[in-house]
Amino acid sequence: MTALPVIPPAEIRSAVPVLEARGLTLDYAGAAGRHRAVEDVSFDVAAGERLVLLGPSGCGKSSILKALAGFLKPAAGTVHIRGRAIRGPGPERIVVFQEFDQLLPWKSVRDNVAFPLRVARKVPLREARERADAALVKVGLARALDAYPHTLSGGMKQRAAIARALAAEPDVLLMDEPFAALDALTRRTLQEDLLKLAEEQGFTLVFVTHAIDEAVLVGTRLHLLAAHPGRTIATFETAGLGLAERGSPPFEQVVRDVHDLLFADGGHHV
Numbered sequence: 001m002t003a004l005p006v007i008p009p010a011e012i013r014s015a016v017p018v019l020e021a022r023g024l025t026l027d028y029a030g031a032a033g034r035h036r037a038v039e040d041v042s043f044d045v046a047a048g049e050r051l052v053l054l055g056p057s058g059c060g061k062s063s064i065l066k067a068l069a070g071f072l073k074p075a076a077g078t079v080h081i082r083g084r085a086i087r088g089p090g091p092e093r094i095v096v097f098q099e100f101d102q103l104l105p106w107k108s109v110r111d112n113v114a115f116p117l118r119v120a121r122k123v124p125l126r127e128a129r130e131r132a133d134a135a136l137v138k139v140g141l142a143r144a145l146d147a148y149p150h151t152l153s154g155g156m157k158q159r160a161a162i163a164r165a166l167a168a169e170p171d172v173l174l175m176d177e178p179f180a181a182l183d184a185l186t187r188r189t190l191q192e193d194l195l196k197l198a199e200e201q202g203f204t205l206v207f208v209t210h211a212i213d214e215a216v217l218v219g220t221r222l223h224l225l226a227a228h229p230g231r232t233i234a235t236f237e238t239a240g241l242g243l244a245e246r247g248s249p250p251f252e253q254v255v256r257d258v259h260d261l262l263f264a265d266g267g268h269h270v
């Protein structure tokens with residue numbers, strides 16, 4: 001008789017966070033010596049959670065994301081994924097950046113999305129292209145499947161980069177102001193698409209933004225940071241504030257509370 005797999009109860013499974021930062025401290029080496037970008041930041045991200053890192057320019061949001069991606073080694077403290085120390089990049093963590101030049105210029109949009117599936121996930125060509133097409137349709141690029149990146153607008157390139165990440169169905173999606181350079185309408189649509197996909201695919205997300213309304217909408221939890229060096233000033237639970245609540249009094253109240261904290265003491269934190 002085949003032994004049944006032992007599946008721990010949900011409360012035990014969820015006890016190990018997908019991501020865990022403890023006392024995370026990040027430095028850059030410069031001509032004038034060491035520059036401390038982030039100091040003593042700690043957080044957990046459970047499966048399916050969407051943690052937003054929010055704060056003014058220079059508070060270390062991107063640096064924290066780089067540490068989670070495995071591009072930047074902590075000067076002190078630790079970062080773990082599912083209990084394992086992060087020592088470098090891995091295919092289970094995919095980063096979407098703000099910049100529009102994330103695509104390979106010699107590949108079609110479809111093959112840009114299919115390529116990492118084939119290489120990192122060993123998905124057969126036909127299936128990879130099918131998954132690429134489905135992801136591209138979801139971000140509104142159904143008519144650009146065969147186009148090459150240089151023929152796309154900046155917004156379309158960004159949609160393709162997002163489709164590429166989503167198609168790979170990562171365990172953790174890391175997004176660094178992915179919508180910041182998009183026009184307002186596209187930005188709104190992609191916010192909605194991202195939330196729907198998060199619901200469907202259940203991925204865990206760490207999302208960087210300096211837009212408070214976007215943070216409240218996208219996040220299930222907000223981690224507020226102040227600058228010089230980047231450090232935690234507050235956290236907010238925002239799981240109940242999604243698309244249906246946008247613009248509602250509770251939603252707007254959290255936006256105001258976050259704004260007041262970030263601009264406390266006449267902009268002391270900014």
Ligand SMILES: Nc1ncnc2c1ncn2[C@@H]1O[C@H](COP(=O)(O)OP(=O)(O)OP(=O)(O)O)[C@@H](O)[C@H]1O
Nearest residue numbers: 028030035037056057058059060061062063064210
């Ligand atoms: N490659 C680097 N070399 C030296 N210093 C850096 C480097 N990257 C970032 N920094 C510094 O580290 C600090 C945090 O920068 P980071 O880009 O993480 O902040 P941020 O919150 O993402 O800012 P923004 O919202 O403007 O993108 C800043 O003081 C910045 O000047």
